[in-house]
Amino acid sequence: MIRTAEEYLESIRDGREVWIDGERVKDVPDHPAFAPAVRNRARIYQLAHEPDTQPTMTYLDEQTGQRNAIGNKLPRSQRDWWDKRTAVDTVLDDLRGVVTRVGDETVGEMWSLFDGQDVLNEVDPRFAANIRTHIARSVQGDPFHVSANTDPKGDRSKRPQDQDPDMLLHVVRETDSGIVVRGAKYETAAAYANQAFTKPTIANWGSDELSDYAVGFIVDMGAPGLRFICRSGFAGRGTPRDYPLANRVDEIDSLVIFDDVHIPWENVLFYRHTRAAAYIRATLHRYSAFAYTQRVERLADLMIGAALWNVKQTGLHHQPAVQEKLADLAIYREGINAHLTASIALAQESPGGLLMPNQSLLYTGRVLATRGLPGAMHTARELCGGQICITPDAASFDAPEIAPWLEKYYSINENWLAEDRRKLLAFARDLVNSDYAGHRLTFQLFAQSPPFANLGAVYRNFDFDGPLDLVRRAADLSDRVAAK
Incomplete structure (x- = not known):
């Protein structure tokens, strides 16, 4: 129980x-x-x-x-x-x-x-x-x-x-x-x-x-x-x-x-x-790759949220160049989502009679998620701006002698006061720019095997017979080729 x-x-x-x-x-x-x-x-x-x-x-x-x-x-x-x-x-x-x-x-x-x-x-x-x-x-x-x-x-x-x-x-x-x-x-x-x-x-x-x-x-x-x-x-x-x-x-x-x-x-x-x-x-990750990749999808959600709140705070969310970078993050996130969703929709019976996510789609989604994560993190850094690496700590915002200055320069308008600005910058720093963030990024190489092993899983599970047969027929290759 x-x-x-x-x-x-x-x-x-x-x-x-x-x-x-x-x-x-x-x-x-x-x-x-x-x-x-x-x-x-x-x-x-x-x-x-x-x-x-x-x-x-x-x-x-x-x-x-x-x-x-x-x-x-x-x-x-x-x-x-x-x-x-x-x-x-x-x-x-x-x-x-x-x-x-x-x-x-x-x-x-x-x-x-x-x-x-x-x-x-x-x-x-x-x-x-x-x-x-x-x-x-x-x-x-x-x-x-x-x-x-x-x-x-x-x-x-x-x-x-x-x-x-x-x-x-x-x-x-x-x-x-x-x-x-x-x-x-x-x-x-x-x-x-x-x-x-x-x-x-x-x-x-x-x-x-x-x-x-x-x-x-x-x-x-x-x-x-x-x-x-x-x-x-x-x-x-x-x-x-x-x-x-x-x-x-x-x-x-x-x-x-x-x-x-x-x-x-x-x-x-x-x-x-x-x-x-x-x-x-x-076959070790036949099932567990799903839960692992789902967590990278959640990291993408956190990066999108942190970046979007930041550009909303600073009034840049209407800029076309900013919207393009947000779209890049959304494409990355939805690419992961699409592979997870399709791997369930096209799930396969396993040798033991269980239902496993479609293996080619799942492993491809995992590679897409891990390969794209460093770039997505850097895009989030760009959208959050350089203040995530230079903002003073919370104790400085509390110190009576200097708090007024930080209140002045970190307040943006009547809705975005210094404390909310500080909270967002601290969260974004820990998500994409801190020692912890670097550890999480490197952890992708350990958590479910290094890139060469992930690519090997894609190679073993992709159906290459379909493209081979397509080109054999389109190029009118001989039957001898098909027998190889």
């Missing part, structure tokens, strides 16, 4: 070893760096219980009669995808910013493995049963589920076996009750999540049929032997008045150390099976 916010908070007070800024964290939910992210995830649980949002955030399971989170529901119809999209929008509206790693995106990775049960059965039928069990647990238990993909990797010109073997997570031994793994993974939100689907990043296994690196499993974030070493948070680097997004929706990334962590057999999803590992790398 859907959890409460209190149940979630207690679930991550399990004695896990979390480090940030060189210090051991005593209480993750209350630590200033983690509190915003933990509060946001708790708020999502709370939305599932509030009368106004419960119908959007949950559904009633016909078989069990239990109310479950819509984000965890296996997608079997277009209606399921529309409901998921509405639920994510509801969360982002409530949090007033973009959060990415909160579970609805990462749980989709397990659905990809659900589609590959025949691959899992090749090595051991237990593994296919395990994925079904864990998907059922994600639906019924409502854990905060994240993803563990990227390893430190070390020297990429060498095989893992030819350097420190721990540079890629691997199995060091088997026991009657499970496997023992060692290595490290970079994971967003790991320090305050309940579990992670952990799998390799190797795409080309060469001639290796069996490998201790070809392992995928569900890990309990409270398991002995796990250590979380986190990057510094953006929350607290400035006041919420000066950096409203950084202090509200920053998500903490961790280097998660697996120091001989025991994984019970029932949590192992594949092991020493390079074909299963290659399959999950090729």
Whole structure:
């Protein structure tokens, strides 16, 4: 059943070893760096219980009669995808910013493995049963589920076996009750999540049929032997008045150390099976790319809103040159929207009998969103003007000796007084020009694979046969060509 916010908070007070800024964290939910992210995830649980949002955030399971989170529901119809999209929008509206790693995106990775049960059965039928069990647990238990993909990797010109073997997570031994793994993974939100689907990043296994690196499993974030070493948070680097997004929706990334962590057999999803590992790398984002791309659409909405309010404040919104730049942002936003919408309208049945967004349209939309984001951010900067990088902080506007001067030069007219001008400039700075903004932009290279992998997904899913046949017939090529 859907959890409460209190149940979630207690679930991550399990004695896990979390480090940030060189210090051991005593209480993750209350630590200033983690509190915003933990509060946001708790708020999502709370939305599932509030009368106004419960119908959007949950559904009633016909078989069990239990109310479950819509984000965890296996997608079997277009209606399921529309409901998921509405639920994510509801969360982002409530949090007033973009959060990415909160579970609805990462749980989709397990659905990809659900589609590959025949691959899992090749090595051991237990593994296919395990994925079904864990998907059922994600639906019924409502854990905060994240993803563990990227390893430190070390020297990429060498095989893992030819350097420190721990540079890629691997199995060091088997026991009657499970496997023992060692290595490290970079994971967003790991320090305050309940579990992670952990799998390799190797795409080309060469001639290796069996490998201790070809392992995928569900890990309990409270398991002995796990250590979380986190990057510094953006929350607290400035006041919420000066950096409203950084202090509200920053998500903490961790280097998660697996120091001989025991994984019970029932949590192992594949092991020493390079074909299963290659399959999950090729299909990992079959579902989760939708929720990820939807969040870039929301970033576009925020940039349009910040830019448009700014030109309205300064009276430039009637200028044709300004309208052209706003149109560029709108085209970028609607391009993402069109791909998301069409991917639902032309959704496809998956190998496991689920309904997946049209793969060619979804992956193309993701590339459009990520490739166009830097340019869209710069257009938003242009429209907001240079004041986003030179405006004094909120404390200066409060200081009695200098406040009158700032009131004079930041007030525009009787409707736009200095405080609203300051608020908008602070928001725009944090959205497109702060350290936090730069982190969010670079995060696109990490969150769902780098550009070459995204383009590879488009290549594998686009139907090239149609254009080939079109030109064969238009150019009147011989039948010998068609047979190639």
